Amino acid sequence: MIYTYAFVAIAACVAIERFHNRRAKATIVLILAAFLAIAPRFYGNDAVFSVLADAAVYVMLALGLNIVVGFAGLLDLGYAAFFAIGAYTYGMLASPQFGLHLPFWVLLFLAAALAALFGALLGAPTLRLHGDYLAIVTLGFGEIVPQIFQNLTKYTGGPNGIAALDVPTFFGHSFGASVMPYYYIALVGIAAALWISRNLRESRLGRAWMAIREDELAAKHAGIDVLRSKLAAFAIGASFSGIGGVLFAAKLALVSPDLFGFQVSVLIVSMLVLGGMGNIVGVVVGSLLLTIVNSALLPQINSLVDATFHTTVDLSNLHFLIYGAILVGIMLFRPEGLLPNRERRAELHHAGEAAGDA
Amino acid sequence: MHEFLAQLANGVELGAIYALIALGYTLVYGILELINFAHGDVYTFGSFVALGIFVGLRAAGVLHGAGLILGIAAALIAAIIASALLNAGIERLAYRRLRKAPRLAPLITAIGVSFMLENLIELWQGSAPVPFPNVIPNPQLHIGALEVGVQQIVVVALAIVTMVTLHFFVQRSKLGKAMRAVAQDRDAASLVGINVDRTIAITFLIAGALAGVAGFVGGVSFGSAWFLNGFGAGLRAFTAAVLGGIGNIAGAMLGGFLIGMLESFSTWLIGGQWSNVAVFSVLILVLVFRPSGLLGETLPEKV
Numbered sequence: 085m086i087y088t089y090a091f092v093a094i095a096a097c098v099a100i101e102r103f104h105n106r107r108a109k110a111t112i113v114l115i116l117a118a119f120l121a122i123a124p125r126f127y128g129n130d131a132v133f134s135v136l137a138d139a140a141v142y143v144m145l146a147l148g149l150n151i152v153v154g155f156a157g158l159l160d161l162g163y164a165a166f167f168a169i170g171a172y173t174y175g176m177l178a179s180p181q182f183g184l185h186l187p188f189w190v191l192l193f194l195a196a197a198l199a200a201l202f203g204a205l206l207g208a209p210t211l212r213l214h215g216d217y218l219a220i221v222t223l224g225f226g227e228i229v230p231q232i233f234q235n236l237t238k239y240t241g242g243p244n245g246i247a248a249l250d251v252p253t254f255f256g257h258s259f260g261a262s263v264m265p266y267y268y269i270a271l272v273g274i275a276a277a278l279w280i281s282r283n284l285r286e287s288r289l290g291r292a293w294m295a296i297r298e299d300e301l302a303a304k305h306a307g308i309d310v311l312r313s314k315l316a317a318f319a320i321g322a323s324f325s326g327i328g329g330v331l332f333a334a335k336l337a338l339v340s341p342d343l344f345g346f347q348v349s350v351l352i353v354s355m356l357v358l359g360g361m362g363n364i365v366g367v368v369v370g371s372l373l374l375t376i377v378n379s380a381l382l383p384q385i386n387s388l389v390d391a392t393f394h395t396t397v398d399l400s401n402l403h404f405l406i407y408g409a410i411l412v413g414i415m416l417f418r419p420e421g422l423l424p425n426r427e428r429r430a431e432l433h434h435a436g437e438a439a440g441d442a
Numbered sequence: 443m444h445e446f447l448a449q450l451a452n453g454v455e456l457g458a459i460y461a462l463i464a465l466g467y468t469l470v471y472g473i474l475e476l477i478n479f480a481h482g483d484v485y486t487f488g489s490f491v492a493l494g495i496f497v498g499l500r501a502a503g504v505l506h507g508a509g510l511i512l513g514i515a516a517a518l519i520a521a522i523i524a525s526a527l528l529n530a531g532i533e534r535l536a537y538r539r540l541r542k543a544p545r546l547a548p549l550i551t552a553i554g555v556s557f558m559l560e561n562l563i564e565l566w567q568g569s570a571p572v573p574f575p576n577v578i579p580n581p582q583l584h585i586g587a588l589e590v591g592v593q594q595i596v597v598v599a600l601a602i603v604t605m606v607t608l609h610f611f612v613q614r615s616k617l618g619k620a621m622r623a624v625a626q627d628r629d630a631a632s633l634v635g636i637n638v639d640r641t642i643a644i645t646f647l648i649a650g651a652l653a654g655v656a657g658f659v660g661g662v663s664f665g666s667a668w669f670l671n672g673f674g675a676g677l678r679a680f681t682a683a684v685l686g687g688i689g690n691i692a693g694a695m696l697g698g699f700l701i702g703m704l705e706s707f708s709t710w711l712i713g714g715q716w717s718n719v720a721v722f723s724v725l726i727l728v729l730v731f732r733p734s735g736l737l738g739e740t741l742p743e744k745v
Contacts, residue, residue: 159546161553209730215545216477220680221729224722227677235715346673350553357550401569404561411554415547416539431544 086132090139090376092119097365097372101423120271124264134263137335139375140270141328146355146371147277147364148324153353154362155290156317157297158211159219161349162226166322168344169202170195170329172233172240175339178250181241188252192330199326200319207318211311214300226349234341245340252334259334266335273331274368277324281364284320293317297362298431347404354407357414360421369423374410378403447588449710450703455594455663457702458601462656463679464686464694465608466529466649472689473625473645475545479552480532482676483559484650488525488657489667490567492517496575505577514578522654529650530643538639556673564669571668574661597659604655605695608648612691621645625689674718678705681725687738696736 096116100109124133145167152160173195177186186194210221233240240246252259259265284290292313295303304310333339351374359370386399414421420429463485470478495517499505505513536555540548580593612618623631624641632638660675661667682701686693701721708720728735 157546159549210726213729213733216475216549217729217733219546219549220477220684221726223677224681224725228719228722231715231718235719347557350557353550353553401564402561404557404564408554408557408559408561412536412551412558413554415543415551415554416536419543419547 085128086135086376086380089120089123089128089132089136090372090380092116094369094372097369098423101363101365117271117275121268124267130263133267134335135375135379137263137267137270137331138379139372140267140274141332141335142352142355142375143368143371144270144273144277144328144331145325145352146359146367147274147281148321148328149352150321150356150362150364150367151281151284151293151324152317152321153356154367155285155297156293156314158314158317159215159353160222160318160321161219161346161353162206162222162224162229163321163325163352164344164346164348165226165229166199166203166325167329167332167348168229168233168339168341169199169322170326171333171339171344172246172329173198173326174330174333175246175249176239178252178334179246180248181239181246185250188250188330188334192327195326195330196323197326199329200323203318203320203322204315207315211314211318223346223349226346230341230344233344241340243341245338245343247338249333249337249339251337263335266331270331273327278364278368280320285364289313289316347407350407350411351403354410356421358410358421360424363421363423366421366423370421374407377406444587444589445710449706451588451590451594453703453706454699455597455702456705457699458598459656459660459663459698460675460679460682460701461695461698462601462604462652462659463675464682464698465605465691466652466656467680467683468686468688468691468694469621469645469649469652471683473621473642474537474541474548476537476548477552477680478529478532478537478649479549479676480555480559481529481649481653482672482674482679483556483563484525484529484532484672485653485657485660485675485679486563486667486669486672487528487559488521488654489661489671490563490572490657491524491654492521492658492661493572493574493667495520496577500575500577510577518655518658521658522651525654525657526647526650529653530646533643533646538642556676560669560673567667567669569669571666573666574664576665578662593663597663600655600659604652605691608652609691611648617641617644677725678721681721681728683735684725684733685728685735687735690735690737693735693737 093116096112099112103109103112145163148166149160149163152158152163174188174191176182177184177191177194178188179185206222206225210218213221233245234243236242252265254265292303292308295306295308296310296313300310352371355371355374356367357370358374359368360366382399382402386397389399390396463481466481466484467478470476470481496505496513499509499513499516532555536551537548540551578593580591582589582591583595612621620631620636620641621644623634623636624638624645628638631641657667660671664671678701679698682697683694684697685700686695686697688694701724704720704724705717708717712720
């Protein structure tokens with residue numbers, strides 16, 4: 085069942101990439117949206133929608149990181165830190181931890197703002213750095229943030245985190261134990277993220293990002309405020325992650341520091357690399373594919389193997405191998421990803437012919 | 443005072459291990475401008491190879507008297523060879539094709555290789571730390587108020603000998619000269635007849651060998667090996683390389699000892715759970731305020 089939804093969504097994405105007619109694209113988007121909104125009434129169960137809701141959160145995270153890595157060309161290896169900040173915003177302000185029970189809807193926006201603020205705070209001193217140095221600084225930040233959440237036991241519950249988070253309500257109706265509200269909120273979130281991404285890409289700021297990505301020095305001399313554009317990318321990208329964090333925490337009703345480690349940052353980078361950095365539709369496909377592999381395909385293969393060979397292997401510890409193989413394989417054989425962005429593809433192939441150290 | 447000296451000795455020991463790993467980052471960065479993210483895992487691999495040799499030899503019952511000395515030498519040499527070959531193999535299979543790609547492509551590939559290695563080592567050795575067989579005697583010496591183990595002294599001595607050898611190799615030997623030439627200008631080096639591919643491969647071999655020494659030393663002094671050891675140690679060593687000035691051999695050694703001290707003293711003074719925060723804060727501060735490091739020279743931005 086989960087594959088039906090994933091297949092429909094991915095097929096629609098591929099179709100959107102293939103058609104160049106705006107009308108045709110809009111039609112496909114509308115049909116897909118209608119299908120994803122209505123089909124759950126007839127088809128599927130809680131387990132399926134739980135996976136799909138998680139997938140949707142990852143799509144949002146990937147779209148946010150895509151603004152930083154894909155549009156602006158800044159490799160951020162600590163993106164999970166903003167996810168953690170979003171999740172802990174909900175964890176600390178909507179739980180018995182401090183006896184504060186702020187509404188979910190308010191925290192959604194507060195978390196976006198906080199994540200954006202921290203994005204800007206991290207970015208302001210570090211964005212002068214180039215390429216791999218920036219990547220390492222963000223990695224360091226990504227390691228520090230969960231560690232701080234782990235150490236400040238008095239406020240954050242320490243290594244155990246905070247449990248029994250509030251169940252969100254919608255006009256007085258509690259979400260209860262159902263996963264459907266999260267699924268629908270995440271769908272709306274994706275729609276908003278897609279809309280924002282697309283408009284940003286076509287905006288003045290989006291073109292500035294592209295110019296910086298292709299040649300920072302030239303962009304600077306063309307009068308682009310490089311630092312401010314990069315800061316905007318960091319802040320906007322982080323805000324997506326903040327919202328994703330609130331959704332994630334509310335659905336799980338739990339936050340703990342080990343949920344936001346380096347492997348989460350690399351997972352999201354892998355989604356981007358797999359789908360095609362910079363291409364919005366490609367990123368959606370990449371994150372759907374990886375989430376489905378992680379939460380549906382691997383467990384199923386696992387039980388199949390166990391049933392056939394009467395073993396108890398644990399394929400869940402193959403995740404690192406899979407992410408790693410995706411990163412290496414794609415970079416070596418198809419650096420533009422499965423569904424490439426046209427300009428990005430040209431950059432990657434052009435660079436192969438030109439001198440090395442751009 | 444007693445505790446201070448103990449922490450100092452501990453810091454020097456940690457520092458020697460970080461310095462050995464940091465040299466691998468610095469050599470590769472110097473020649474390819476690539477952060478070899480998988481380097482920490484090459485170190486882990488070296489640890490496990492040494493551990494395997496010790497376990498095998500102990501089972502064979504030869505680890506006493508002269509057999510112990512030979513056994514230690516065998517474990518060390520096996521770790522060096524295995525790590526060197528692994529590192530060179532990674533270069534050949536993953537990085538060589540990407541030499542002319544945009545700079546982020548090899549870095550992303552290196553992260554991918556690191557994840558694969560970690561997972562493979564986990565599949566091979568399990569996800570729990572594996573204790574190192576306690577075969578090397580460690581009598582304690584008292585020098586004034588300082589109490590150190592013979593093991594600690596040997597570890598630090600081994601590291602220093604390795605580093606000095608490396609320094610002379612790079613500065614004096616013909617191959618070292620070729621390495622420096624390729625680091626400076628790859629095209630010009632190939633014009634004067636240096637085999638660039640071979641020189642880069644040898645650099646990876648040497649970097650891997652150093653990781654092998656570190657793997658052996660680290661395994662012995664921490665008393666265990668763990669599939670994720672390389673991630674933390676690698677990041678600390680990379681911080682050390684950056685702190686000293688990346689691409690600079692003396693800088694990597696200095697940085698290694700400073701980071702070792704920082705870890706040891708931060709653990710003592712503010713608690714082990716903050717030492718990560720301290721190390722990574724140093725990394726961020728150095729990169730932001732002095733990206734060329736303590737001993738590095740400021741390079742004009744390449745266009």
